Amino acid sequence: MEYTDAPTQTQEVSWDTKQCPYCGTTLPKNATSCTNCDWTLEATKPAEPKASDAMAILLSIIPGLGHIYKGHRVMGAFILFLITPTAIFFAILAAIASAGWGILMLIPYWGAVMLHVWAVKDLVPPTPDTGEQY
Numbered sequence: 001m002e003y004t005d006a007p008t009q010t011q012e013v014s015w016d017t018k019q020c021p022y023c024g025t026t027l028p029k030n031a032t033s034c035t036n037c038d039w040t041l042e043a044t045k046p047a048e049p050k051a052s053d054a055m056a057i058l059l060s061i062i063p064g065l066g067h068i069y070k071g072h073r074v075m076g077a078f079i080l081f082l083i084t085p086t087a088i089f090f091a092i093l094a095a096i097a098s099a100g101w102g103i104l105m106l107i108p109y110w111g112a113v114m115l116h117v118w119a120v121k122d123l124v125p126p127t128p129d130t131g132e133q134y
């Protein structure tokens with residue numbers, strides 16, 4: 001059996017090249033666009049999380065505002081003017097009855113509102129880019 005240290009052809013090809021995710025063309029590893037199709041590095045970057053989600057959660061410091069921000073005006077107003085005052089009312093009652101500890105009831109409530117505003121569908125239509133349609 002003869003030992004050979006000649007590098008295999010396939011390894012050498014894949015060492016500093018990559019394949020275009022669209023058409024499979026072999027490209028240099030640092031290529032940012034394809035020579036054969038319109039693929040660019042930008043096109044396959046993972047979509048960034050929508051800013052509106054983070055903003056909605058931030059606004060939910062005041063429960064309901066985040067929902068209004070995301071376009072759920074009725075639900076937001078409902079949370080802001082009805083559910084939150086009720087929750088605070090009962091938390092204060094519980095706090096009086098439990099030497100203050102009852103106020104902690106509001107923490108899971110806030111958490112639930114923030115979780116919900118994150119999960120809820122964004123009803124605000126995406127801003128038109130240039131208005132070319134008009």
Ligand SMILES: [Zn+2]
Nearest residue numbers: 020023034037
């Ligand atoms: Zn390509």
